[in-house]
Amino acid sequence: MKSYLTSVTVLCLATGAAHAGALDRTGQSVDVLFETGRYGEFSFATVSPDLSGNTVTPFLSNGSGSGDISPSYTVFSAAYKADINNTWSYALILDEPFKADVDYLAGTGYFAAGAQANFQSYALTGLLQYNMPSGFSVYGGLRLQSTEADARIPFVASYEVEADRDYGVGYVAGVAYERPDIALRVSLTYNSEIAHENDTVETSVSLLGGPNASVTEFETPQSVNLAFQTGIAPGTLLFGGVRWVDWSDFALTPANYQTLTSGGSLLSYEDDVYTYTLGIGRRLNDTWSIAATLGYEETNGSFFTNLGPSDGQESIGLAAIYNKGNMKITTGIRYVRIGDTVTRVGALAPAARFDGNDAIAFGVKVGYNF
Structure with a gap:
């Protein structure tokens, strides 16, 4: 029963956080x-966004459209959990926590035509959990994370940048209460x-020229996850959370980009x-379970850069979980309505409006108890 409940709360696998x-x-x-006992899992999702906008100022080819700027992408994760004894357990998690891929089509007449940007990260997290007889547990560990990025932005002095892979270390801490x-x-x-601190090389056709080498310092953000689940009827589970x-x-x-803009x-x-x-979530029988979820992010109404033009979202997801012996397979689909937003170019705002956009994600997770 616990295995089923844990599976259903991760509805739509990696698609749960897609876009x-x-x-x-x-x-x-x-x-x-x-999860119960010794357990391993692997999940894979493919996400297909449809994200496009139109200029809204005469200084930037008024009215021209960007075309779809967000290529389809994949997300994966893998994890392993085991008990040391009745009190202690540990887990290892490999995932891609932060990612972006923007590609403006060339030849559209849009001011950002030909611009491209990519941000990639990988993280390996090690966790140790102490389980108390009262139902409380505390857990924590370290996260090793790598990041790299590159971009080409023709409308800013034919600017190009490449930030080499860098590694950083953070930590995770948490507390949980369970009543089976x-x-x-x-x-x-x-x-x-x-x-x-990523080693960075920048070039442009401005007086800054290049290639110019520097170090770009930044931090991936801190976060808090509050998650819950509770039975509301035999075989039926209510779950959710706030992140x-x-x-x-x-x-x-990057240093030159800051100067140019x-x-x-x-x-x-x-x-x-x-x-x-x-x-x-609802268990249909000993083999099959189904689940549905709603997601929401508030629209803030702020101006965004042209490399990240989305503000809030609403989503709906469906999943089916198949249990057979020690194996469970979860398949899911999620539809996301991407929030409308406007962008800026330097001090010029608004520059473009992005509205009526969405994304769809499909995923599969395979888990096995050893």
């Missing part, structure tokens, strides 16, 4: 800690910020992001 606020891609879940007789679990997890991410403290600002950042956000989820 979430800012660069968020996995939600940094620690649910694997609550009513399928209750509440967990609160803190993920620290992780500092990076806060400190995106207002994030800014990726009079203080602008390649990628930054004015507001923090709160993501809310609520779902219900």
Whole structure:
């Protein structure tokens, strides 16, 4: 029963956080800690966004459209959990917590035509959990994370940048309470910020020229996850959560780009992001379970950079879980309505309006108890 309940709360696998606020891609879940015994899992999702905008100022080719700027991408994660004894357990989690890929089509007449940007991260997290007889547990550990980025922005002096891979270390800390007789679990997890210093090379056709080497310093943001689940009827589970991410403290600002744009950042956000989820799961029989979830992120109404033009979201997801012996397979689909937003170019705002956009994600997770 516990195995089923844990499976259903991770509805839509990696798709649960697909195209979430800012660069968020996995939600940094620690649910694997609550699996029974020795357990391993692998999940894979493909996300297909449809994201396009139109200029709204005569200084930037008024009315021309960008075309779809967000290529389809994949997200993966893997995790392993085991008990040391009746009190202690541990887990290892490999994922891609933050990711972005923007590609403006060339030849559209849009002011950002030909611009491209990519941000990639990988993280390996090691967790240790202490389980108390009262139902409380505490857990924590370290996270090793790598980041790299590159961009080409023709409308800013034919600017190009490449930031080499850098590694940083952060930590995770949390507390949980479980009451198995009513399928209750509440967990609160803190993920620290992780500092990076990426060796960077920039070029442009301005007086800055290049290639110019420097070090770009930034931090991936701290976050807090509050998750819950509880049985509301035999075989029926209510679950959900709230995730806060400190995106207002994030800014990726290479030295030359800052000079060229009079203080602008390649990628930054004015507001923090709160993501809310609520779902219900139902066990149909010993083999099959189904679940559905709703997701919401508030629209902040801030101006965004042209490399990250989305503000808030609403989503709905469906999943089916198949249990056979020691194996369970979860398949899910999620539809996301991406929030409307307007962008700026340096001090010029609004520059473009992005509205009526969406994304769809498909995923599969395979878990096995050893």
